[in-house]
Amino acid sequence: MSNVRRNNERALLVWLALALAVGVALSYSTSAWARPGGGHSYSGGSSSRSSGRSGSGSSGDGGDAAGLIFQLILLCIQYPALGVPLLIIVVAFFVVKAAVGAGQKGWSTSTPEAVQAVQRVEQTARVGRSELDMIRTLDPGFSLVLFEDFAYMLYAAVQRGRGIGTQALAAYLAPNLAQALVDPQLSDVQGIVIGAMRYVRFSGLQGPMLEVEIEIESNFLEVLRAGGTRRFYAVDRILLSRAVTARSRPLARAHTLDCPNCGAPLEAVRGTECSYCRQNVGFGRFDWMIAGFNSLTREARGPLLTSDVAETGTELPTIVDRGAPQRFEEITRKDPALSWQALQGRVALVFAELQVAWSGRDPMRIRPFVSDNLFQSMYYWIDLYTQARCRNLTENATILRVDLANVLSDAYFDAITLRVFASSIDYTISDDGKLLSGNRSRPRTYSEYWTLIRGTARRGEPRRDSTCSNCGAPLRIAMTGQCEYCRVKITSGDFDWVLSRIEQDESYGG
Helix, strand or coil: CHHHHHHHHHHHHHHHHHHHHHHHHHHCCCCCCCCHHHHHHHCCCCCCCCCCCCCCHHHCHHHHHHHHHHHHHHHHHHCHHHHHHHHHHHHHHHHHHHHHCHHHCCECCCCHHHHHHHHHHCCCCCCCHHHHHHHHHCCCCCCHHHHHHHHHHHHHHHHHHHHHCCHHHHHHECCCHHHHCCCCCEEEEEEEEEEEEEEEEEECCCCCEEEEEEEEEEEEEEEECCCCEEEEEEEEEEEEEEECCCCCCCHHHCCCCECCCCCCEHHHEECCEECCCCCECCCCCCCCEEEEEEEEEEEECCECCCCCCCCCCCCCCCCCCCCHHHHHHHHHHHCCCCCHHHHHHHHHHHHHHHHHHHHCCCHHHHHHHECHHHHHHHHHHHHHHHHCCEEEEEEEEEEEEEEEEEEEECCCEEEEEEEEEEEEEEEEEECCCCEEEEEEEEEEEEEEEEEEEEECCCCCCCCCCCECCCCCCECCECCCCEECCCCCECCCCCCCCEEEEEEECCCCCC
């Protein structure tokens, strides 16, 4: 009887050891790669954010793997005849895995280290876009779409100012920041690409100053005065402040930095006084200024175009603003040609063109369907792949489901945020055909939050074909977004729905 019991115990130990070994291996083998626009390369970090969504994906993998490793070590101590060989197998597994990936290490904004860095700095509850829309009660001309474009533009200008100087930006900076941000080691900051922007705090509707704190993920190239360059991934928080009595700049000035009061060129502003309107235009009196700039994390990384990072957040519930269905119905009442089915048709067209443009390293293919900011980000990534002589391919890309997440309208734009669930085969190859990462046969499921914008005055069914939304000619769009036939810029959203933001599940805050 004792022999039978010992045999059963040995069998149980063998099965336990095998399970441990397989568990350890699998806990590190989940892969996700790139996708159009950088995809998860700007995933923004923690899925365990304060919106009430439960953590998922890689956020718990480390603890599970640590437990399995501990059990395997314990097995080596108590039953070395079984544990030691299995430990050797597991070690060999990781040695081979490291050797395969040895030539692929570098910069990717969603490496596990990056995710952990963002998790460390996310300490404040996020603010949904709908809350900022309340600014329109004080300022009817406020547009969240234009505000976000302005925030992108001002952040990029300040990053450049760290190298070339911030004198021209004095009207948009708190006095203590103008010199504090300048780095004497730098001659310039270039290639500034913003991958994610999250609202952290909003206050001041009762006056005297509105304050919006924003967290921005970016990467940029610093040019050193001593020669050479270095690339960084950064998470920064900026505090934007503006007097409650200020009013938003008109649409014609929405994409320029000029005198916050009269619109004169920045060269006319000496310090915070404009030589045209003779006003002190600083301190947030007439427009948003950066009242605080806090660098949360900054990591030196070179480009990594073939990454192995676990996809997180796809299984989480969709964040739906409670007023979204009603606001969508209001838009369709104004424009009966805009139906849910017609909007999905437009999304399908943009999705398909995005895959072709990305896989073919052809940014002009997607130019008619995306905003200026999103195009610049895509152009950056595609250029990196071209320089590295490789390409990320997405095959058999299919939209599985589309959820309505949010709808906002202002004086200039309607904005509809959708959660797009999709699947595709995703892998990266070199120009000579060598597989660098991914899988040529296994599809990968993911989801992203897409925000599409269109001018509020526009009416009509969204186009589902590749023709100019203004003149109907075949699409031939210049870098500026203008149709080569009618010379009208169609990428601003004034004529049809264009994609202005792509946000990852674990980054989207509503």
